[in-house]
Amino acid sequence: MKKNAKNRMTGAQIAIETLIEQGVTELFGYPGGTVLDLYDALYRSRGRIRHILTAHEQGAAHAADGYARATGKVGVVLATSGPGATNLVTGLATAMLDSVPVVAITGNVPTYLIGKDAFQEINITGITLPITKHNYFVQDVRELADTIREAFQIAKSGRPGPVLIDIPKDIQIATCPFTPQPVVSAFPQPKLSDAQIDQVVDLLSKAQRPYLYIGGGAARCELGAQLMALSEKLDGYIGCSLMGLSEIPHSFDRFLGMEGMHGAYASTMANLQADLILGVGVRFSDRATGDPAKFCKDAVIIQLDADQSEINKNVKVTLGLVGDLRDAVDRILSRVAQQSHPAWNKTVEALQEEQRRLAQQQPSVPAGMDPRDLFAVINRLKDDETLIATDVGQHQMWTAQNIQLARPRSFLSSGGLGTMGFGLGAAIGGAVGTGKRVILLTGDGSFGMNLNELATAVSCQLPIVIILFNNSALGMVRQLQTFFFGRRYAGTNLQRETDFVKLAQAFGADGARVSDIAAFESALKNALKQKTPYLIEVQIDRDACVLPMLPKSGLMEDMITELDGEDTK
Amino acid sequence: MRSVIAVYVENKYGVLTRVAGLFMRKGFNIDSLTVGETEDPEYSRMTITLNGDNYAREQLINQLKKLHNVKEVKLLESAQNVERELLLVKVPNQPATRSEIMAAADVYRGKIIDYSTDAMIIEVTGEPLKIQAFIDVLKPIGIIEMCRTGIVSLERGATVLHESEAE
Numbered sequence: 001m002k003k004n005a006k007n008r009m010t011g012a013q014i015a016i017e018t019l020i021e022q023g024v025t026e027l028f029g030y031p032g033g034t035v036l037d038l039y040d041a042l043y044r045s046r047g048r049i050r051h052i053l054t055a056h057e058q059g060a061a062h063a064a065d066g067y068a069r070a071t072g073k074v075g076v077v078l079a080t081s082g083p084g085a086t087n088l089v090t091g092l093a094t095a096m097l098d099s100v101p102v103v104a105i106t107g108n109v110p111t112y113l114i115g116k117d118a119f120q121e122i123n124i125t126g127i128t129l130p131i132t133k134h135n136y137f138v139q140d141v142r143e144l145a146d147t148i149r150e151a152f153q154i155a156k157s158g159r160p161g162p163v164l165i166d167i168p169k170d171i172q173i174a175t176c177p178f179t180p181q182p183v184v185s186a187f188p189q190p191k192l193s194d195a196q197i198d199q200v201v202d203l204l205s206k207a208q209r210p211y212l213y214i215g216g217g218a219a220r221c222e223l224g225a226q227l228m229a230l231s232e233k234l235d236g237y238i239g240c241s242l243m244g245l246s247e248i249p250h251s252f253d254r255f256l257g258m259e260g261m262h263g264a265y266a267s268t269m270a271n272l273q274a275d276l277i278l279g280v281g282v283r284f285s286d287r288a289t290g291d292p293a294k295f296c297k298d299a300v301i302i303q304l305d306a307d308q309s310e311i312n313k314n315v316k317v318t319l320g321l322v323g324d325l326r327d328a329v330d331r332i333l334s335r336v337a338q339q340s341h342p343a344w345n346k347t348v349e350a351l352q353e354e355q356r357r358l359a360q361q362q363p364s365v366p367a368g369m370d371p372r373d374l375f376a377v378i379n380r381l382k383d384d385e386t387l388i389a390t391d392v393g394q395h396q397m398w399t400a401q402n403i404q405l406a407r408p409r410s411f412l413s414s415g416g417l418g419t420m421g422f423g424l425g426a427a428i429g430g431a432v433g434t435g436k437r438v439i440l441l442t443g444d445g446s447f448g449m450n451l452n453e454l455a456t457a458v459s460c461q462l463p464i465v466i467i468l469f470n471n472s473a474l475g476m477v478r479q480l481q482t483f484f485f486g487r488r489y490a491g492t493n494l495q496r497e498t499d500f501v502k503l504a505q506a507f508g509a510d511g512a513r514v515s516d517i518a519a520f521e522s523a524l525k526n527a528l529k530q531k532t533p534y535l536i537e538v539q540i541d542r543d544a545c546v547l548p549m550l551p552k553s554g555l556m557e558d559m560i561t562e563l564d565g566e567d568t569k
Numbered sequence: 570m571r572s573v574i575a576v577y578v579e580n581k582y583g584v585l586t587r588v589a590g591l592f593m594r595k596g597f598n599i600d601s602l603t604v605g606e607t608e609d610p611e612y613s614r615m616t617i618t619l620n621g622d623n624y625a626r627e628q629l630i631n632q633l634k635k636l637h638n639v640k641e642v643k644l645l646e647s648a649q650n651v652e653r654e655l656l657l658v659k660v661p662n663q664p665a666t667r668s669e670i671m672a673a674a675d676v677y678r679g680k681i682i683d684y685s686t687d688a689m690i691i692e693v694t695g696e697p698l699k700i701q702a703f704i705d706v707l708k709p710i711g712i713i714e715m716c717r718t719g720i721v722s723l724e725r726g727a728t729v730l731h732e733s734e735a736e
Contacts, residue, residue, distance in 0.1 A: 125582075125583060126583075126586065129583075129586065129587060129590050130590060130594045133637075134636075134637040136582075137582055137583070139582070154637060307635070308631045308634060308635075309628065309631035309632050309634075309635055311631075312624070312627065313628065
C-alpha cells in the first residue's frame with residue numbers, strides 16, 4: 001500500500017484513476033487527437049470503468065446529463081479539443097439551466113501551443129464560463145487529481161451544476177506521484193436557524209389556502225415523502241414545475257400536477273387562489289408564473305432554496321430562506337400542527353372538476369390520433385420502473401400533462417434551456433445508469449436534431465422505446481403562430497419525406513408506423529418486450545394544440561383553455 | 570444609486586474574466602472595477618462600483634458569492650469606509666491657460682508629474698466627487714486625454730474583509 005502511494009503515473013492515468021476513485025463506473029465520450037492519452041488510460045483500465053462511445057459529443061453530454069438525472073450520481077463526459085469541446089456546449093448549458101451535476105473533461109493542445117491557434121485549439125474554458133458552475137484549465141500535473149476531486153465536489157454541492165476541466169496534452173503526458181483519496185462529499189449546507197423555522201411555521205399556521213410549489217431542488221433532495229406529509233398536515237395541495245415532475249407520485253390525491261404556461265388548470269388556478277405559497281427548490285421561472293410582477297401579489301410567498309441568488313430573483317417573496325432543504329422541510333414538518341381547511345378543499349375540488357370539464361370539451365382532433373388517447377395507453381402498459389424521457393416541444397408538454405409517474409428521478413426532460421435534441425442522449429444516459437427501460441417521447445422536429453445517437457442505442461443494446469409524434473411540423477412554434485401570428489406558418493410546416501421506420505432499421509433498430517389507437521397499443525406492447533431500441537412513429541394531426549396555454553397578457557388568470565379563444569385573431 | 574462592493578478573490582486563472590463576465594451576462598451596470606494584489610499574494614481584492622437599485626445590488630452580491638474563486642463579498646457603506654480614486658489628466662501647456670491650470674491643480678492638491686513644451690500631466694487623488702469636480706474645472710480649458718483608476722476602498726478601523734487563515 002505504501003509502495004503504491006508513491007506510484008508515479010502520467011496525467012492521463014491520474015485523470016482516469018481519480019474518476020474511478022470518485023466512484024465513476026461509466027462515462028460517455030468521443031475520442032480525438034488531444035485525448036489519445038486519456039483514451040489509452042481508459043483502455044488500460046477497462047473492466048474498472050466503462051466508456052460509452054456516442055455518435056457526437058452533444059449526444060455524449062446529454063447522456064451524461066440524463067445519467068445524472070436518473071441516478072443522482074455525477075455524470076461524466078469526455079471530449080477532445082476544438083470541435084469536440086464546442087460540441088459539448090449545448091449539453092453543458094442544458095445541465096446548467098436544470099442544475100444537473102456533470103463533470104466534463106476536455107483535452108487541449110499542449111501548453112506551449114496555447115494561444116497559437118494550433119490545430120483544434122479552442123479556449124473552451126472561456127466559451128463555457130457562463131454555462132458551467134465552475135471550470136478549470138489545468139497547468140500542472142501535480143494539481144490534476146485535486147482539481148478533478150474539487151470539480152466533483154462543486155458539481156454535486158448545494159445547487160448542482162456542470163463543471164469542466166480542460167487538460168492540455170502535455171499535462172496528460174507529464175508524470176507525478178498519485179495517492180488515491182476517498183470519494184469527496186458535498187460541501188455542507190448551512191442549516192436554517194430555529195427562529196427561521198419558527199417564522200415559516202407561523203406563516204404556515206396562519207394560512208387558510210396553503211399551496212406547496214416544488215421544483216428541481218425538491219426533486220434533487222428527494223423530498224417527496226416529506227412534502228406529501230406536509231401537505232396532509234397543512235390540509236393543502238402540491239403543484240410543481242416541469243423540473244419537479246416525478247418527485248410526487250401522480251396517484252397522491254393532493255398532487256395537482258405541473259402548473260404554469262402549459263400546466264394543469266387545477267394546479268395553476270390553485271396556485272393563483274392560494275393565500276400562501278411555499279416554494280421549495282423552485283426559481284419561479286417565467287414559464288411557471290407568467291408576468292412575475294402580477295404573480296400572486298396578495299399571497300404570502302415563502303421560498304426555500306439552496307441558492308441565495310434565487311431568492312427574490314424572479315418573484316418578490318415574503319420570506320426567502322437559504323440552506324439545507326431536507327433539514328428545513330423535516331423540521332417544518334415536525335413543528336407544524338394539523339390544519340383543516342374545508343373551504344379550500346371545496347375550492348380545489350371545484351377547480352379539478354372544471355379541469356375535467358375542459359378536458360372533455362377540448363375539440364376532438366380532426367385527423368390522426370389525439371395525443372391524450374396515446375397517453376392513456378402508455379400509462380396503462382408501462383410499469384412504474386420505466387423511465388420517461390422527452391425532447392422539447394408539444395410532445396414534451398403533452399407528456400408533462402398526461403404521463404403518470406410513480407417514482408422519483410423517472411422523468412428526464414430539458415426544462416430551463418428547452419433543448420430540442422436532448423431526449424435520445426438523455427434516454428441513453430438514463431438506460432445506462434439505471435439498467436431500466438426508457439420510453440422516449442419525441443417529435444419529428446426534435447428527433448431530427450440528434451437521431452444519430454440511434455447508433456449508440458443500438459451498439460449498447462439499450463431497451464429504449466422511442467415514441468415519435470409525427471405531425472410534419474414544428475408543432476410548438478407553429479401553435480404560437482396559430483394563436484398569435486394569424487396562422488402565418490413561417491418555417492414550421494415540414495416538407496420532409498423521412499421514413500422513420502426505415503431510418504430505425506438502417507441504424508440496426510426496428511420500428512413500426514401506426515395510424516390508429518389499436519395499432520399503437522399492439523405496437524407498444526411489442527416494443528415493451530424488446531431488449532433493444534424500438535421506434536414507434538405515430539401520425540399526429542398538425543393542428544393539434546397544447547392547451548391550456550398562456551395568453552399574450554402573460555397573466556395566468558387569462559389562461560387559454562380552448563382552441564378558438566380571442567387570441568386566435 | 571451607487572454602491573461600493575469589496576470582493577476578495579483567489580488569485581487564479583481567469584478570475585477577472587469570471588467576475589467581469591458576470592456583469593455582462595446578468596446585465597449589471599458597472600461604473601468601475603479595480604483589482605490588485607492584497608497583503609496575501611494568493612489573493613486579490615476587487616472594488617466594484619455598481620450603478621443600480623437595491624435589486625441589482627442584492628443580485629450582484631449573491632451572484633458574486635456563487636463564484637468558486639470568490640472568498641468574501643462585502644457591501645461597503647459610505648459612512649464606514651474611506652474611498653480614493655486616482656486621476657491622470659493631460660492638458661495643453663499654453664501661456665494663456667498655464668497659470669489657471671496650475672492654480673486649480675494647487676487647490677485640488679494635484680501634482681504636475683509631466684511638464685512638456687506642449688502639454689502637462691496632472692495627478693490628483695481623492696474621493697470620486699473631488700475628482701469629478703477637478704475634471705469639471707479643466708473641461709472648459711481643454712482636456713487632451715485622461716485616465717481614472719476607479720475607486721479603491723477600505724473600511725475604517727481594524728475590521729478586515731477576509732481573516733487570514735494562517736494565523
